[in-house]
Amino acid sequence: VHNIFPKKSTMWSLVFLKFFLYTATAGSQIGHLKCYNDYFHEMVCSWKVGLHVNCTSEFTLYFQRLLFPLPYNSCVPVNHNENGRLHCMCKIKIPQTVVNDNYSIEVHSNGSMLLKHSVIPAKTVKPRVPVSVSIHETKSKNFNLSWENNYPEEHFLQGYLMYEISYQKKGDPEQHTYTHIYMQLTHYEILRSVLTTECDYVA
Numbered sequence: 001v002h003n004i005f006p007k008k009s010t011m012w013s014l015v016f017l018k019f020f021l022y023t024a025t026a027g028s029q030i031g032h033l034k035c036y037n038d039y040f041h042e043m044v045c046s047w048k049v050g051l052h053v054n055c056t057s058e059f060t061l062y063f064q065r066l067l068f069p070l071p072y073n074s075c076v077p078v079n080h081n082e083n084g085r086l087h088c089m090c091k092i093k094i095p096q097t098v099v100n101d102n103y104s105i106e107v108h109s110n111g112s113m114l115l116k117h118s119v120i121p122a123k124t125v126k127p128r129v130p131v132s133v134s135i136h137e138t139k140s141k142n143f144n145l146s147w148e149n150n151y152p153e154e155h156f157l158q159g160y161l162m163y164e165i166s167y168q169k170k171g172d173p174e175q176h177t178y179t180h181i182y183m184q185l186t187h188y189e190i191l192r193s194v195l196t197t198e199c200d201y202v203a
């Protein structure tokens with residue numbers, strides 16, 4: 001027991017020293033490194049920074065696929081303001097994602113590593129934003145909302161994507177109507193009978 005205590009406290013002081021060095025060199029609070037991906041070819045990573053930080057000149061992000069290792073690759077981040085919260089952001093091109101993928105992500109500045117994170121793409125998917133969203137009146141005078149999911153025909157996610165449709169009276173945020181659609185369909189018919197006449201709607 002007597003031999004263990006000194007060891008432990010040395011370890012703790014090393015941890016604190018390291019932590020102190022990291023925060024001291026960063027000059028301001030940096031952290032919250034997180035990544036999401038479209039389960040195809042793009043991963044987006046961001047981390048919090050303080051005021052007056054130039055992400056492009058101060059940071060470099062390094063990433064590596066660990067399973068079937070690829071060489072380390074890098075990305076130069078840009079400043080990004082997420083609802084008033086300041087971040088650095090990197091958009092990374094990655095090979096087609098597979099279920100077992102595991103990436104190592106490191107953020108470096110002034111020659112030292114400040115943040116490190118491992119990312120499992122299959123657990124951090126944020127599907128692509130649908131495109132070609134349009135609305136047409138049908139023969140039966142209903143409204144047909146349609147869109148494209150922005151993934152190739154043969155993509156794995158094709159059979160699993162779910163959509164949430166929301167529509168409401170224009171300028172009336174209180175009156176939400178939500179509908180959920182499961183899988184595969186890329187159009188939804190809004191019945192005229194559920195809408196109030198002479199009103200504008202947004203969907």
Ligand SMILES: *[C@@H]1O[C@H](CO)[C@@H](O)[C@H](O)[C@H]1NC(C)=O
Pocket residue numbers: 025026027058109110
């Ligand atoms: C990097 O070094 C510069 C110059 O010493 C300093 O101004 C800057 O805050 C440092 N950046 C980080 C993220 O540590």
Ligand SMILES: *[C@@H]1O[C@H](CO)[C@@H](O)[C@H](O)[C@H]1NC(C)=O
Pocket residue numbers: 054055056057
């Ligand atoms: C950040 O630094 C880069 C490279 O040094 C420079 O090109 C860019 O103009 C700077 N951006 C800002 C907002 O100062």
Ligand SMILES: *[C@@H]1O[C@H](CO)[C@@H](O)[C@H](O)[C@H]1NC(C)=O
Pocket residue numbers: 066102103104118120
């Ligand atoms: C991903 O790789 C990291 C670093 O090697 C490891 O710590 C982690 O356990 C791995 N995650 C999975 C789910 O294999």
Ligand SMILES: *[C@@H]1O[C@H](CO)[C@@H](O)[C@H](O)[C@H]1NC(C)=O
Pocket residue numbers: 138139144145146186187188189
């Ligand atoms: C709604 O639009 C989709 C896509 O254009 C089309 O396949 C479907 O037949 C349309 N439905 C109706 C009722 O018009």
